[in-house]
Amino acid sequence: MSQAACDDDITRIRQLNEIGIALSSERNHDALLERILTSARELTQADAGTLYTVDAAKQQLSFAIVQNDTLGIRLGGLSEPVGDQFPTIELYQNDGSPNQHLVVAYTVLNDCTVNIEDAYTAEGFDFSGTRKFDQATGYRSRAFLTVPMHNHEGDTVAVLQLLNKRTADGIEGTFSQADQHIAESLASQAAVAITNQRLIAEMQALFDSFTRVIATAIDAKSAHTGAHCRRVPDATLLLAEATHRSRRPEVANFTLTNDDRYELKTAAWLHDCGKVVTPHHVMEKSTKLEGLFDRLPMIEARFAAKQQALNAAQLRAELDASRNGQPLSDTKHDAFAADQQALQASLNLVRRSNSGGEFMQDDDIERLHAIAQETWEDAEGHQKPLLTDEELENLCIRRGTLNHDERKIIEGHMTATLDMLGELPFPKHLQRVPEYAGGHHERMDGTGYPNGLTREQLSLPARMMGIADVFEALTAPDRPYKAPMKLSQALTIMGRMVEDNHLDPDLFAVFVEEGVYLDYARQHLADDQFDTVDTASLPGLYDTLSA
Numbered sequence: 001m002s003q004a005a006c007d008d009d010i011t012r013i014r015q016l017n018e019i020g021i022a023l024s025s026e027r028n029h030d031a032l033l034e035r036i037l038t039s040a041r042e043l044t045q046a047d048a049g050t051l052y053t054v055d056a057a058k059q060q061l062s063f064a065i066v067q068n069d070t071l072g073i074r075l076g077g078l079s080e081p082v083g084d085q086f087p088t089i090e091l092y093q094n095d096g097s098p099n100q101h102l103v104v105a106y107t108v109l110n111d112c113t114v115n116i117e118d119a120y121t122a123e124g125f126d127f128s129g130t131r132k133f134d135q136a137t138g139y140r141s142r143a144f145l146t147v148p149m150h151n152h153e154g155d156t157v158a159v160l161q162l163l164n165k166r167t168a169d170g171i172e173g174t175f176s177q178a179d180q181h182i183a184e185s186l187a188s189q190a191a192v193a194i195t196n197q198r199l200i201a202e203m204q205a206l207f208d209s210f211t212r213v214i215a216t217a218i219d220a221k222s223a224h225t226g227a228h229c230r231r232v233p234d235a236t237l238l239l240a241e242a243t244h245r246s247r248r249p250e251v252a253n254f255t256l257t258n259d260d261r262y263e264l265k266t267a268a269w270l271h272d273c274g275k276v277v278t279p280h281h282v283m284e285k286s287t288k289l290e291g292l293f294d295r296l297p298m299i300e301a302r303f304a305a306k307q308q309a310l311n312a313a314q315l316r317a318e319l320d321a322s323r324n325g326q327p328l329s330d331t332k333h334d335a336f337a338a339d340q341q342a343l344q345a346s347l348n349l350v351r352r353s354n355s356g357g358e359f360m361q362d363d364d365i366e367r368l369h370a371i372a373q374e375t376w377e378d379a380e381g382h383q384k385p386l387l388t389d390e391e392l393e394n395l396c397i398r399r400g401t402l403n404h405d406e407r408k409i410i411e412g413h414m415t416a417t418l419d420m421l422g423e424l425p426f427p428k429h430l431q432r433v434p435e436y437a438g439g440h441h442e443r444m445d446g447t448g449y450p451n452g453l454t455r456e457q458l459s460l461p462a463r464m465m466g467i468a469d470v471f472e473a474l475t476a477p478d479r480p481y482k483a484p485m486k487l488s489q490a491l492t493i494m495g496r497m498v499e500d501n502h503l504d505p506d507l508f509a510v511f512v513e514e515g516v517y518l519d520y521a522r523q524h525l526a527d528d529q530f531d532t533v534d535t536a537s538l539p540g541l542y543d544t545l546s547a
Helices: 005-027 028-044 103-110 128-137 177-221 228-245 257-268 273-277 296-323 330-354 361-372 389-395 405-422 431-436 460-475 487-499 505-513 516-524
Strands: 047-056 060-068 075-076 115-116 143-149 158-169 170-171 375-377 384-385
Touching: 005 028, 005 177, 028 047, 028 060, 028 075, 028 158, 028 177, 047 103, 060 103, 060 158, 075 384, 103 115, 103 143, 103 158, 103 330, 128 460, 143 177, 158 177, 177 228, 177 273, 228 257, 228 460, 228 505, 228 516, 257 460, 296 330, 296 375, 330 361, 330 389, 361 389, 405 431, 431 460, 460 487, 460 505, 460 516, 487 505, 487 516, 505 516
Parallel strands: none
Antiparallel strands: 047 060, 047 158, 060 075, 115 143, 143 158, 158 170, 375 384
């Protein structure tokens, strides 16, 4: 071997190593495929080339990248899509026999490299398609070097085909054994890069599917939270993007990369995963008296028994009066009627109080306590209270439908969320998922749960998720104790929560100023929830809109 040839081989080996390093670091799939073909052509001085990908399930080869310097063709990868001008190649014919006549299919079926000096004189292969291409373009296809690319399991995942070696005299050269070896070496490294990228993509797809399965299970567990776990990610990402583009000095240092977006989105999908351990009857408690069963009919039966007792007492009084030849006095008649009306009013209050709401009047609570002091007579003649202590406690819930113990159970889902996420070995780019997901019920003044963190202890993404979670809950169409709120009402309540140091003021300002609430509403809210929002009069903005 001459010194020039030796130097050329050393140069190509050095180039091969550099290309291998570059391929292993490429994250974009299309860019990777394009670089593989471009590098192979550079190493072998090929004028043209094609990279095919193999679909093992369909037993097909597809044109992924097509390049031809002479014709100025650049298709696939980061360039114009290949399109339908290059159809797929079947590995097997209609009768089930292997397609051995096409060189690229032959390479896959026989797992071998094929090096052809001239397609027009080669025997055993069908190059009619190549001839038609040449006739249409004026090109002259001659030398073909076709190399299979294997994954770690030995399966062919792609095929590299190089065409027409460039020489000092033009493009009519053939590919040498050295060219073949260097192309096979590159194909081996490239296949590893493709396989690694594919495995990473498959693992990410599996992980993403797993997070969505968990979220779907949470939503399916409770008909009253509907698609909460699916809507919160949308609201969170909309606020994050708005914060990223906002020029407000309070959030000027916040930036959002693609990795940041993926990490935040993953956290949002998993933010309520701990609800899988929350008892169903607590999650589904749509009225205050609901538990393992609905207790309202039991109370109604007591009222009915007391009603019958009043009717019976009135009938006895009328009978006694009749025996004495006297009608029942108006005073006694009015007293019985008043008792009946009072009993019905008490029952109406119980029924009304049973439906959760945002606020309960002190007068109603006082009246419920008085009702609980009243009695009814059971079948055995025992006097019992119209309302038990537990029923009274539940009916007097001021907001929502959950009593103190049940709220603690619900709040426990955040501890469970942190415990569950803490068991997962998150990779580096997802390390902050537990912190983001676990902070959406914390409050700026440290009175939230599960850890009582303050604003300064919470990251911006965790605070974003808190705003997204509240806004979704206020506007959701499927909550059992309230109708879905209009935009103005939801934003007013959120503004008051800012004033109470529950939500972050700067992020709430971004939420309003950048129109995040409108972007979300267009995706998820009903038409009747849209109304005019006077942003200038919203609480909690502290004149930030003019900043």
